[in-house]
Amino acid sequence: MVLSLQRYFVPETNWGKDEVIINADDAHHINRVMRLQAGDKIICNHPDGIAAICEITSSGNDGVQLVIMEWLEESSELPIEVTIAQGLPKSDKFELVLQKGTELGATAFTPIQAERSIVVWDDKKAEKKFKRYSKIVKEASEQSHRTKIPQINDVTTIEKLIEESSNYDKKLFAYEEEAKTSEFQSFGTIISEMDSGNRVLVCIGPEGGFSEKEADQLKQHGFTSVRLGPRILRTETASLYVLASISYQFEELRCR
Amino acid sequence: MVLSLQRYFVPETNWGKDEVIINADDAHHINRVMRLQAGDKIICNHPDGIAAICEITSSGNDGVQLVIMEWLEESSELPIEVTIAQGLPKSDKFELVLQKGTELGATAFTPIQAERSIVVWDDKKAEKKFKRYSKIVKEASEQSHRTKIPQINDVTTIEKLIEESSNYDKKLFAYEEEAKTSEFQSFGTIISEMDSGNRVLVCIGPEGGFSEKEADQLKQHGFTSVRLGPRILRTETASLYVLASISYQFEELRCR
Numbered sequence: 337m338v339l340s341l342q343r344y345f346v347p348e349t350n351w352g353k354d355e356v357i358i359n360a361d362d363a364h365h366i367n368r369v370m371r372l373q374a375g376d377k378i379i380c381n382h383p384d385g386i387a388a389i390c391e392i393t394s395s396g397n398d399g400v401q402l403v404i405m406e407w408l409e410e411s412s413e414l415p416i417e418v419t420i421a422q423g424l425p426k427s428d429k430f431e432l433v434l435q436k437g438t439e440l441g442a443t444a445f446t447p448i449q450a451e452r453s454i455v456v457w458d459d460k461k462a463e464k465k466f467k468r469y470s471k472i473v474k475e476a477s478e479q480s481h482r483t484k485i486p487q488i489n490d491v492t493t494i495e496k497l498i499e500e501s502s503n504y505d506k507k508l509f510a511y512e513e514e515a516k517t518s519e520f521q522s523f524g525t526i527i528s529e530m531d532s533g534n535r536v537l538v539c540i541g542p543e544g545g546f547s548e549k550e551a552d553q554l555k556q557h558g559f560t561s562v563r564l565g566p567r568i569l570r571t572e573t574a575s576l577y578v579l580a581s582i583s584y585q586f587e588e589l590r591c592r
Numbered sequence: 593m594v595l596s597l598q599r600y601f602v603p604e605t606n607w608g609k610d611e612v613i614i615n616a617d618d619a620h621h622i623n624r625v626m627r628l629q630a631g632d633k634i635i636c637n638h639p640d641g642i643a644a645i646c647e648i649t650s651s652g653n654d655g656v657q658l659v660i661m662e663w664l665e666e667s668s669e670l671p672i673e674v675t676i677a678q679g680l681p682k683s684d685k686f687e688l689v690l691q692k693g694t695e696l697g698a699t700a701f702t703p704i705q706a707e708r709s710i711v712v713w714d715d716k717k718a719e720k721k722f723k724r725y726s727k728i729v730k731e732a733s734e735q736s737h738r739t740k741i742p743q744i745n746d747v748t749t750i751e752k753l754i755e756e757s758s759n760y761d762k763k764l765f766a767y768e769e770e771a772k773t774s775e776f777q778s779f780g781t782i783i784s785e786m787d788s789g790n791r792v793l794v795c796i797g798p799e800g801g802f803s804e805k806e807a808d809q810l811k812q813h814g815f816t817s818v819r820l821g822p823r824i825l826r827t828e829t830a831s832l833y834v835l836a837s838i839s840y841q842f843e844e845l846r847c848r
Contacts, residue, residue, distance in 0.1 A: 412822045439829050441821070480823040524845035565697070565839040566668045567736040573695050573832075580836035581844070583821040588837070589780035 341389065342370055343379045343478045345485055356380050356390050359399030366392070366400050377405065381477075385413060385484040412481050414441030415532040415586045419489075419504070420575050421497055423450035423542030424457060429572040434469055434488070438476035440579035443535075444487040445473075448497060452544035457491045494550050498557045501537055506530060509539035509554045510574050511546060511561035523562040527585050536582075540574045597645065598626055599635045599734045601741055612636050612646050615655030622648070622656050633661065637733075641669060641740040668737050670697030671788040671842045675745075675760070676831050677753055679706035679798030680713060685828040690725055690744070694732035696835035699791075700743040701729075704753060708800035713747045750806050754813045757793055762786060765795035765810045766830050767802060767817035779818040783841050792838075796830045 344366070350357045358366060358380070366372050374392050380402065381387045390402035422433055424447050434445060449457050469488050477485045492500075501507055506526065530536065539546075539554065546554070551561065564577045600622070606613045614622060614636070622628050630648050636658065637643045646658035678689055680703050690701055705713050725744050733741045748756075757763055762782065786792065795802075795810065802810070811817065820833045 436826075436829050436832070439823055439825050440833070441823060480825065482823060522844055524840060527840075528845060565843045567695055567697060567738060567839075569695050569736065570692075573692050576692070576829075576832055577696070577836045577839070580833045581840035583833070584780060584783075584837035584840055585845075587821045588778055589784060589841075 341377055341379045342366075342372070343381060343387075343481060345381045345383070345474055345477060348383050351380075351382060354404050355393075356388075356402045356404060357399050358402065363395070363399045367395055378402070379408070380404075381483050381485075383485070387483050413484055414443070414579075414583060416530055416582055417443040417533075417535040418579060418582055419444040419446060419535070419537045420578070421446040421448050421492075421537060421539040422575055423448050423540060423546070423571060424453040424455045424491070425542050425571045426454055429570075431469070431472055433572050433575045434472045434486075435476045436576050437579055438473045438482070438486050439480040440576060441482070441583055442486050442579055443484075444489060445469075446489040446497065447491045448539070448542075449491055449493055450542045451494075451547040451550055453542040455542075462491070494553055497539070498553065498559075501557070501559075503535065504537040505534040506536040507539075507554075507557075507559040508536065508562050508578075509546065509551070509559045510541065510564055510569075510578075511551050512541075512563075512568060513545075513548075513551070513561075523564060523581070526560065526562065527582055532586065538575075538578050540571055540578070543571055545571075597633055597635045598622075598628070599637060599643075599737060601637045601639070601730055601733060604639050607636075607638060610660050611649075612644075612658045612660060613655050614658065619651070619655045623651055628656075634658070635664070636660075637739050639741070643739050669740055670699070670835075670839060672786055672838055673699040673789075673791040674835060674838055675700040675702060675791070675793045676834070677702040677704050677748075677793060677795040678831055679704050679796060679802070679827060680709040680711045680747070681798050681827045682710055687725070687728055689828050689831045690728045690742075691732045692832050693835055694729045694738070694742050695736040696832060697738070697839055698742050698835055699740075700745060701725075702745040702753065703747045704795070704798075705747055705749055706798045707750075707803040707806055709798040711798075718747075750809055753795070754809065754815075757813070757815075759791065760793040761790040762792040763795075763810075763813075763815040764792065764818050764834075765802065765807070765815045766797065766820055766825075766834075767807050768797075768819075768824060769801075769804075769807070769817075779820060779837070782816065782818065783838055788842065794831075794834050796827055796834070799827055801827075 344362045377391050379387050380390045387408045388404045389406045391405050393403050394401045420442050473486050564574050600618045632648050635643050636646045643664045644660045645662045647661050649659050650657045676698050729742050
């Protein structure tokens, strides 16, 4: 029953002690699309990752007023915090990674302007793009019943990414060349040895993969190169493979 | 070195004892796009799933002539044969499943006209569609270095799918309602108990999931319902989750 209620992410400022207010687009969605009325219930997600069943008390020009009925104990969040650092890919592939990666449980996304990225990030369009990206992850979070919306970080470089990578428990990067040797460290071994609550940073190159220089830089700074199965995956598929595998290991598998 | 050679799938009729002929689009690709010449090497994939390094001997109006240099021993095929039976989804999502599913190692795809499929299969457009689908899986097979091209079956119904499902070792279906009970059988347990060479049929509903009636039919005929992680996945993401998990279990994990 609980899972079939409509979900909305509500900004922190809209939470009172016992009440919640929903406005803007979501209020419109509640009133016009879902046609919910006083007495109907929805689930409101707090930015802290907690959620409550709330009942609509009234609805007007100031938005939808709700009262908190029951706080929920949920566990729809991946027990490992995964940040996907994705070499900027062509066309709308980054948006695919955002949408599917959110469903699969990613904690954060960091676009990288990599050496082989064909797309060059346009700062002038950044604001508009981030607005669109935010909408994608918010909607995917609601659709997949997550209690937290993944964070989208500013576009960065390999150098900056390395600088800011000290607070991860594991740092990995997909490296196609790795699949050609037999001395690679198994992705499965690395993942299955992690513990709940660990933070992992996974770097995926753009279409042409990481350059040799980038791979060397990453290796020198404690990143482990991994292959993701024996087939060569497209850049956007690689990110989804990582997240699905981690979900499978920690949310479905009972082998350890 | 071997992995960086260009790959082409060559129909059975084009293989001689020691030679191979490539014509049509692929010959054009070799001559005009890759600009390969006599003496250059490529990898030719035989429909049986084997592959050979071949050297171009000549190139003319009859196509590209090659001589077989060395048969390869490769293992880029998933050790479990997975057929994805996908409830027909909206827009171009089925094409996404074909492309990404091929990269992730699927053996075959079967589109299902499910009760909640919003798209109705148009027989008049079938030929054109299958041609497009075939091109997608062929190109994705080449790109991901597979030695077999997945099969695309005709669109079918739940009833027909059930009738023809007797030769699978395992039959599963994703059922969202399953996630709401705690008595479900873990997807991880089922997958990790399979053996190399097993054939598995995985049914994924369309956008609205399977109807209660369809779920009952499937259950009555030996299909096990599974949840795919605790989040609610979109129909196309569910197929990719299944394939990535099976790849992770059998190609990357060393936990058993």
